[in-house]
Amino acid sequence: xxxxxxxxxxxxxxxxxxxxxxxxxxxxxxxxxxxxxxxxxxxxxxxxxxxxxxxxxxxxxxxxxxxxxxxxxxxxxxxxxxxxxxxxxxxxxxxxxxxxxxxxxxxxxxxxxxxxxxxxxxxxxxxxxxxxxxxxxxxxxxxxxxxxxxxxxxxxxxxxxxxxxxxxxxxxxxxxxxxxxxxxxxxxxxxxxxxxxxxxxxxxxxxxxxxxxxxxxxxxxxxxxxxxxxxxxxxxxxxxxxxxxxxxxxxxxxxxxxxxx
Numbered sequence: 300x301x302x303x304x305x306x307x308x309x310x311x312x313x314x315x316x317x318x319x320x321x322x323x324x325x326x327x328x329x330x331x332x333x334x335x336x337x338x339x340x341x342x343x344x345x346x347x348x349x350x351x352x353x354x355x356x357x358x359x360x361x362x363x364x365x366x367x368x369x370x371x372x373x374x375x376x377x378x379x380x381x382x383x384x385x386x387x388x389x390x391x392x393x394x395x396x397x398x399x400x401x402x403x404x405x406x407x408x409x410x411x412x413x414x415x416x417x418x419x420x421x422x423x424x425x426x427x428x429x430x431x432x433x434x435x436x437x438x439x440x441x442x443x444x445x446x447x448x449x450x451x452x453x454x455x456x457x458x459x460x461x462x463x464x465x466x467x468x469x470x471x472x473x474x475x476x477x478x479x480x481x482x483x484x485x486x487x488x489x490x491x492x493x494x495x496x497x498x499x500x501x502x503x504x505x506x507x508x509x510x511x512x513x514x515x516x517x518x519x520x521x522x523x524x525x526x527x528x529x530x531x532x533x534x535x536x537x538x539x540x541x542x543x544x545x546x547x548x549x550x551x552x553x554x555x556x557x558x559x560x
Contacts, residue, residue, distance in 0.1 A: 308358070308360065309359060311359035311360075311362035312356045312362075313348070313352055315357040315359075315458050316348050316351060318372070318458070319376055319449075320348045321348070322376040322380050323449050323452065324340075324344055325340065326383070327387070327445050327449075328384060328387050328445070329437070330343065330445070351453070357453070361458050362458070363458075371459060375459055378463070379452060379456065382553060382557065383452075383550065383553075385471060385474070385475075387436075387546070389474050390432070392478050393478040393481035393485070394428050394485065394535070395425045395428070396479070397425075397428065397483070397485030397486040398427065398428035399422050399424070400486040400489075400490070401425075401428075401489045401490075401524065402423060402424035405489065405524035405525075406521065431535065432535060436539055441539075444547055447550075451551060455551075455554040460558065464557065467553065470556060471553075474549075485535065488531055489531070493523065496516070496519055497516075
């Protein structure tokens with residue numbers, strides 16, 4: 300067997316597949332997180348490229364002929380991965396925002412935890428809700444939907460064929476507007492409950508001025524806040540399930556808007 304008798308078009312076809320898989324996968328949540336070792340990422344990208352290449356490969360003739368065109372193609376592949384990642388990141392941003400609002404109302408604003416995904420500090424309730432949402436997303440096979448979205452890109456967008464259209468930008472902005480709406484929906488039960496506690500404590504302070512309302516208020520707020528936080532889990536699990544069910548059609552619509560007009 301002559302190992303040097305290979306077809307350059309076959310090599311270029313595999314490189315195009317490897318570029319698409321590696322650049323898109325590195326930007327997706329969970330797969331491209333900072334807590335995943337680089338060697339694991341590289342091995343995962345190589346395995347996925349070898350698995351997808353026989354079925355979802357690009358023709359070798361699509362490989363750019365000069366360095367400038369190759370750089371533009373790689374930039375387009377990276378942008379494609381960011382577009383797919385943003386849709387999911389909006390969900391987790393909304394959950395973290397809602398958790399931060401809860402923590403502020405419950406008195407946890409000074410208790411911060413370092414997020415290993417981003418390296419930033421977050422409130423305890425924000426990180427707690429984020430981890431619950433992450434585990435729910437994985438339990439409902441959301442990561443498989445992300446891989447299915449990666450496979451869809453091979454069928455809709457060729458190498459270097461990404462177009463940032465006004466319709467695509469408008470759709471992404473539409474997803475971003477859901478951050479604050481979902482955050483308020485998540486934090487609403489705790490906000491209302493803590494507001495009622497504050498009103499009750501205000502009345503108690505008027506009736507019994509000798510009572511130390513501040514000392515009494517902190518444990519009551521925390522206890523009631525955690526009680527209603529547990530009730531939020533059911534709503535959050537249903538919302539994540541509906542989000543995953545609609546994620547595939549959302550990816551199809553976005554990729555259609557980003558393809559060649």
